[in-house]
Amino acid sequence: MIIGFIGFGKVSRNLVKIINSDDIEFVTSAENRSSKTIDDIEKSSIEVLDTFKEVARRADVLISATSPKNALGVARQYGKYANGIYLDLNNISPDTTSKINESVGNLVDGAIIGKIDSDNPILYLSGKKASRLRFLNDFIQTKIISDNAGDASKLKLLRSTYTKTLSALLIESAEIARDNGLEDEFFSMLSLTEGDDFREKSLSRINNTLNSSKRKSEELEEIINYFDENELIMVKAALKKLSQ
Numbered sequence: 001m002i003i004g005f006i007g008f009g010k011v012s013r014n015l016v017k018i019i020n021s022d023d024i025e026f027v028t029s030a031e032n033r034s035s036k037t038i039d040d041i042e043k044s045s046i047e048v049l050d051t052f053k054e055v056a057r058r059a060d061v062l063i064s065a066t067s068p069k070n071a072l073g074v075a076r077q078y079g080k081y082a083n084g085i086y087l088d089l090n091n092i093s094p095d096t097t098s099k100i101n102e103s104v105g106n107l108v109d110g111a112i113i114g115k116i117d118s119d120n121p122i123l124y125l126s127g128k129k130a131s132r133l134r135f136l137n138d139f140i141q142t143k144i145i146s147d148n149a150g151d152a153s154k155l156k157l158l159r160s161t162y163t164k165t166l167s168a169l170l171i172e173s174a175e176i177a178r179d180n181g182l183e184d185e186f187f188s189m190l191s192l193t194e195g196d197d198f199r200e201k202s203l204s205r206i207n208n209t210l211n212s213s214k215r216k217s218e219e220l221e222e223i224i225n226y227f228d229e230n231e232l233i234m235v236k237a238a239l240k241k242l243s244q
Contacts, residue, residue, distance in 0.1 A: 004059030
């Protein structure tokens, strides 16, 4: 079996490590990629093809893991060449998933819950062909939730309304505490009710958010565009905070 990647960021790099089998080959392309991405590809020691068109044609499973704003364009450009499963792992809205479904065959909507480089990430899948990816359960905990290709995307958005809003609140609270010389006391106090590892987890969440604020802002924009904007008071505030 051949698994191809369009986009070779953190998700793709870690999937190569997780799906460790002599029966599975990985391919991607360095076409129009940044020097950093090319370096990451070389470190992963997977087969590099000249174009993503070739990757799409060769792959039994083609994985799109780029960014929310590029997901539809990638699907329209390369999905038509995919003969196998097209697995979209981008944090996109169900509306975008529906548009992708019009451009590709055999679409499976995917959501990775938990950090991909942690010990226990979970892969949620939805779509009529999702059952063809059951083999992934040998490498990463996999849950097939429905035949509707938009359901995994809905779950991703719902989770993001919570996690990214919480991250923005943590950033703001920690900033105020630090400005008042009370950062250590702030985390120590909250640890009394939130658990001994609260500070460590909070700082990890804050750093992750700050290091990928642009992508997370795009994901919040997807949420606002899909759900009722009038109900998303906290999400809109989180987007404003991340934009700062």
